[in-house]
Amino acid sequence: MNGITLRELLAFDEADVLRLVLAPAGEDVRFDGVVIGDEGPARSCTGRVVLAIGLPVQEAARRDAAAVVVRADGFDEETLHTADQYGLALLARAEWADWDDVATLLRSALAYAGAGRGDRMADATESGGLAALASVVAEFTGGSITIEDTRFRVLAHSATGPEADEMRRSTILGGRVPDWRVEELRRSGLLRALWSSDEVIHRPADGDTPERLIIAIRSGREMLGSIWAAADGRALSPNAASALSRAAEVAVPYLLQHRLRESGARRREEHALRGLLSGEGDLSTHAWSLGLAPELRCAVVVAELDGSPGAAGERVLGTLALQAASYRGAARVLREAGRVTVLLPVGDGEEYGAAGLARELDGLAAATPGAGPVWVGAGGVVPSPLRAAASREEAALVVRVLRERGGLPEKGGPASGAASVRRWAGAAEVAPAIDVLRILDAARPAWERGNGPVHELIRADLAAGGELVRSIAVYLEEAGDVAAAARRLVLHPNTLRYRLRRARERFAVDLDDPDIRLLMTLAVRLVDASWPTGQS
Template sequence: MTKRGQITLRELLAFDEGGVLRLLLAPSGQDVRVTGMIIGDEGPARSYAGRIVLAAGLFHSTGAATASIREAARRGAAAVVVRAGEDLAADALDVAEQGGIALLARAEWADWDDVATMLRSAAAYGEAGRGDRMAEATAGGGLAALASVVAEFTGGSITIEDTQFRVLAHSATGPEADELRRSTILGGRVPDWRVEELRRSGLLRTLWSSGEVIHRPADESTPERLIIAIRSGREMLGSIWAAADGRSLTPNAASALSRAAEVAVPYLVQHRLRESGARRREEHALRGLLAGEGDLSTHAWTLGLPPDLRCAVVLAETGPDAPAPGEGAAARGSAAERVLEVLALHAASYRPGVLVLRETGRVAALVPVRGGDERDVLGLARELDALAAATPGAAPVWVGAGAVAPSPAAASGSREEADLVVRVLRARDGGPRHALAADLGPALDVLRVLDAVRPVWERGSGPVYDLVRTDLAAGGELVRSIAAYLDAAGDVGRAARRLVLHPNTLRYRLRRARERFGVDLDDPDTRLLLTLAVRLAT
């Protein structure tokens, strides 16, 4: 057991169930004592002895992280935490080894706030098992041990719940337990009807706003109960409920419950960190998989996806809301985000195994295709389109489905196609708002070609460039006329009808392109360059 106010590196890593930190090196072993935390360089007046230094804001490639490790070792720090990445200088491990200082890496999905919160909570967790009989009896046994100990101290049946009314731990349930307790424990959470009843009665409002033990007298259906909120500062973490099932609560039950709420804090924080870490790891893995970045096999493993799972990506993207009278841009933006939230929930429930990534202005869903018609993926796209269209006042939404990929490692190709589908649909004003990649023919390849030649066009010069840039600056009348002429395969009459012009007016404009800019529309290379230029410009 370490001294009061301290925790060993081994205990800290054991507390970190969410995997916020990864141990790279511990030349002095894992039983070194950690006495606190320092973020960055807090100046020469601050003691580093026994502390963990967070190398926040330092980039490996500059050598700053290595310098920070060397300085931390010189000043007696227990460990240094660097950000994750493959660009850590080769000599960083050597410097840590020579200095006898532990080196840890922050997980890619985590940020420095996650690290700081975890370290503070680990210290509090270490303290939770010291100080009095309740704390010492709980140490090492977690919330289940705490529930049993509190039951002994209060004489009641105990449940410990999080803020979503899920049961995290409970004491033994005797034959006298009321039906509500039994259903809550069996279901793993407080029944919805009970939560609504507590909300209507005002008890939840009192619980969330009070730091005192709340007494709820027995009634016809439930026994006497004592309840207290579990808080870390102002943050609400959960609650402890003590029910007098078949026997009276002890005279000191309220004070015992108050102490239990203090002891429970680090355990509830650990639970929250574990859940938050799992969600963020999965989000990081899904984002990497869809972007084709990082270790794709590891991303798939993190998400529980078999390496041979056929899958496709469905992408829903919102456009700007139609402005309502007196409505500001912020309100329109929030309406767009609300409809995307609804689409994200619908996509997640479309079928088992669908993974959803929410991004600003869009929702991406990775859909398993385990058999049957590959066009079944279109079903989700169709449903998302219909749902968005049925939402009052919602912004327009375009939904694209990429081709089925042979494995999760190839999902980025399907994501790229889904993105191209959305771009094509957006450009076709008034057309359908959902489609499969296979339904759009060469339109996707045209977009790929345009994306590829855009950098070349932006660096170019010559008569065609002068025409397009000059005319667009003046309103683009000539560019639109040439675009219509090229789309009509050189048929002046058809192009003029599309532009609602007299054919002679269009002929005049085309002649002006030759006379003013030296652009010969009879030359095939010029026509090709102009075709690309007007497509890029319009």
């Protein structure tokens, strides 16, 4: 019977992409295809696994699906009741996984089932995986076998005999084909031929290099890897090419599984890192997934592009991510649109390590041509990765402070004595500004719900250009010193006095009242105004 059972699927799922929620018909229920979402009412779901993307579980059940996959939190009591009523297996995808991961798993499991059994090559591989496949193919071909992925890493190999050439030995010992060899194969055109052909490629012996047969491993037109057979002190067998072709068929589900395992590991780490940085989910499990001890001191560094990320901006972020990963071995780096976030372990005596990384990232960004400004903030050291969210919040606030101020003055500028501007800082350097931002963020909802004279003044004056609000802001910044505020505004002091009097007479906003003064101070910091307080 074609297809694969639910039990076989779960056994094949080494990356734990799926979790079984309910199997009312048992785990021996069989399916023979995949339906992704609502592919139209004419699309049959009979005997298939349905990915519930825009298709209710009830509809999949009515269409006689064998199983349904939902999001990790995509089921409730009604869904469970429906699945039980219709005898429908219900599976939930892992939190870290996406629908592509699920589809890849299901298709690779079906490919595994469809690889066929009954011949020695497939049967040996079923029980021993790629290592067994390499050994059996070596017997059939009379050569030495390596199975590689698309990055030329050795996934499995047959035994190496005493006559093996030096290239094979170095490849197996290093776990991958040396870079210089890959470049040589690329220049010769062999890789181009391999990537574009479904046939076995023959490469005759050349000096110390023995005869080789190579074939690509494909799933449809997708390249997954390759199998190499090298003559090892004797000629390859007459049926070596046909054996290699069969091996490429048998290897498909295992290479898909390998790719999914690698993808799953990356997604798991990314999911765990996001959880730690946001303070969401099971923090202890997140830390364990990342290999971080709960007592490890750490800090967070955030590097953020100024404005929408273009191609140049994304390139510089990629460079910063690589630099951050190499700064300290245990650093964990999260790359997002327009931002790089680094969870940095901090040892004893390394309190300034995060600030040092922020400085390095700033220098690297400044030296990269074509990229816009990048603001870099370092949060404070926390005693555990379970507290990383607090450091990340500080780092993000530092970035906001830098962005709003246009950077911080730095000594060592031009010989004229003018200070240069830097775009990085640690939380301790701008601690008062961070506290102000926290207060303003907390006060904003109350301000937006409020009403009264200050609100009326702000709304009316900003609609008219903001001249009065700008004047009041500078006056408050100068602690009520009319002469100093007038100089900054390039006004006569009497003109400023007139504007303040107009605020009192027209809007009943008396800045001599301490409550009004406090509310006005908060208001001018909260409103989204386009005027700089230091200019007229």
